[in-house]
Amino acid sequence: MTTATATAAPRERAARASSSAPGLGAALRAEWTKLWSLRSTYVVLALSVLIGAGMSALISLAVGVGGEEEIPAGVDPAAQALAMAQIGPDLAVIVFVVLAGGFSAGEYATGLIRLTLGVGPRRWRPLAAKAAVLSGVVLAAGLVVVLAAFLASQAVLDAYGMATVGLGDDGVLRKVLLQAATLPVFPLTALALGFLLRGTAAAITTAIAVMWLPAIIGALLPDWVRENVVRYTPGTAVGNVVGTTAAASPTHMDPWPAAAVVAAWLALSLGAALWSLSRRDA
Template identity: 35%
Template sequence: MRHVLPAEWLKLHSVRSSRLAILLALGGVLLGFGIAQMAVGMYDSASPAQQARARIAELEEVVLIVPQLSLGILGVLAMTSEYATGLIRTSLTVVPRRWPVLTAKAAVVGVIGLVTGPVVVFGTHLVCRWVIGDRFSGLYQAPFSGKLPLLVALSLTVPVFALLGLGLGTILRSTAGGITLLVGLVYVIPMIVGNLPGPWNEWLGSVMISALARQISGDLTTPGLYGTSLPPPMAAVLLACYAVLPVLAGLWLLQRRDA
């Protein structure tokens, strides 16, 4: 295992698409900065009555789609690129037990997600505190300690997306299929669920991956698009399942299929 891990890091690091995915993920901070600047410009040009009613979403949650999707695609490519080039045969010949290959890939993409997530989430939050200041009813003037649980929970969704992508890529062995299913699971299905009649929209919305961070942190003061019926421990377990179960399913199939 100690030889497989550096090899998987080298393979991922040497692929241009991997570096591009990471840079795109980090670009979420720049996106948050740009949105904050536009919001401030609109706020400052508004009348006092309009300013009193003005509201803005928490931008670290808005831009989170960028690192989530970027790292999810990185996870898909970590496996499907080897199938596309035929390198998977070499990898499984050198490591015939197979499980160390996927475990090492999971460790690499998971660590990248654990680093990238907090950089984007905390970076965007700090940038917005600086740019927005006391505008929008002081949304970004709240004590940082009060927002810390939500920021940590949002950050953890990024490595979950990376592992979810890796699991889907291993199951499907297709880049297009893995990315399509990833987008469908986390963005298309929640939109469908949100349009269901109650209480189904609340129940099913609560288990959507995008709903879990706020339920884990207990920060339910801001109205959201999803349900909020899960207690924090159950939401945390479900978030972990989004990461672990696809990888385990991929491992089961990897050990039973031909390369």
């Protein structure tokens, strides 16, 4: 009887601690405060706009100075103008990845992860809170980045008398909004990798490799590999969601199946992060 009571006592204490632990709302407020208490957050957001708008404007300037001969034969000038607006945000996502990697893995370096997990025994809550806060910030900042890059690039092209596109043109606003909506994909991947690898540099490097390497290496591979393997990698799937992949490319996929591939990759990475949080000590 005494043994049974002694065994039940820790379980009762754990149950009371779990029931009295702060809920998801408190976790969201805590992660929001953590993110905005970092000076690097403000630096990253400023850099994202500078890189996004600046790189699109510089590339448009190079094309404008070169004239029409800078546009490859057979390429629609309007499509080229939109593509130049999208290059800057594609590069700016790197700084969001840096922010995300530090947001999760940084807590292991400082030891703050012990407090984060100690406050709430349900370990899915800090992961969900971090993912929600990061997604909201990147979505808001990403929309600014994408619009700034679009306006800057089209202004430069127009100054040189090159073909431009407007947000009211057919399909342009949709692609701009889709690019902004998909910007959190790789920061969320970096967030998950931070919990898995427990190192900021490792999480950032791996996320960038996942983002860029398949496309770089895939260009050197046979078409059947690109069609059956590279097409289903995260970066390629995101490009198909936005609509930046040519229909004739072996890696082309319709937007909805591509969105399903992106969702599957996010579920896999965040699920692995949750497993790591649940099974491994801080």
